[in-house]
Amino acid sequence: MKLLLAGISGALGCLLAAMAALADDQVSLSSCFAPEDHCATFIASAIDQAKSDIKFGAYNFTIGPISDALLRAKQRGVDIKAIFDKTTPCERNGALDTLYRAGIPIWIDSKVRIAHQKIVIIDGRRTIEGSYNFSSNADHNSENTNLVVGSTTASAYATHWTRRQAVSAIYAGPQDWCKSAGKD
Numbered sequence: 811m812k813l814l815l816a817g818i819s820g821a822l823g824c825l826l827a828a829m830a831a832l833a834d835d836q837v838s839l840s841s842c843f844a845p846e847d848h849c850a851t852f853i854a855s856a857i858d859q860a861k862s863d864i865k866f867g868a869y870n871f872t873i874g875p876i877s878d879a880l881l882r883a884k885q886r887g888v889d890i891k892a893i894f895d896k897t898t899p900c901e902r903n904g905a906l907d908t909l910y911r912a913g914i915p916i917w918i919d920s921k922v923r924i925a926h927q928k929i930v931i932i933d934g935r936r937t938i939e940g941s942y943n944f945s946s947n948a949d950h951n952s953e954n955t956n957l958v959v960g961s962t963t964a965s966a967y968a969t970h971w972t973r974r975q976a977v978s979a980i981y982a983g984p985q986d987w988c989k990s991a992g993k994d
Contacts, residue, residue: 837958838959839957840956841954842940843952843953844951844952845951849948850876850949851875853879853938853955854878856957857882857932859936860888860933862888862889862934864880864891865891865892865931866891866893867892867925867974868943868944869898869926869927869928870898871901871944871945872905872944872946872947874946877905877909880914884909884912884913890915891914891915892906893918893919894918894981895918895919895926896918896919896920896925898918899981907983910981910983915980916981917980917981918981919974919978921977925974928942929967931968934964934965934968935961936958937958937963937964937967938955939958939967940956941953941954
């Protein structure tokens, strides 16, 4: 019971701190809804505006507009780092190795049952988040993604991203990863 109360107290403290910070932060929100909208293009457009850094976290990740935008950002000199679920290297049509070959550092989060993130943190100011998987099939589903412009939101997501990075394994290529995935 003490642990539960401590958890609730901690969560409430985080919520109150976030609300206070939001009061000082100009925040805007743009949303995209699939299948009505083409959310991969919506996300790629936000990535195309990156100037300094991107922290990326994904469960599904296939070749398409989002991977292309990340590669363009890398070519522009944007510092990109990515975390993926342990099953992502094993996907058909996956884009993880394309990023890896482009020199983008990648970590695999295998310490949780599913690393079900769908986040992009851009320049410490813009955050993409929602249910939209970064895959070629997502535009055929009922999905949503949001672009939140505000440093407080970006900071909260970046903190979570950094926590997941700290417990993740660096990806050094596809060799034997799929054979060992899920055996942690």
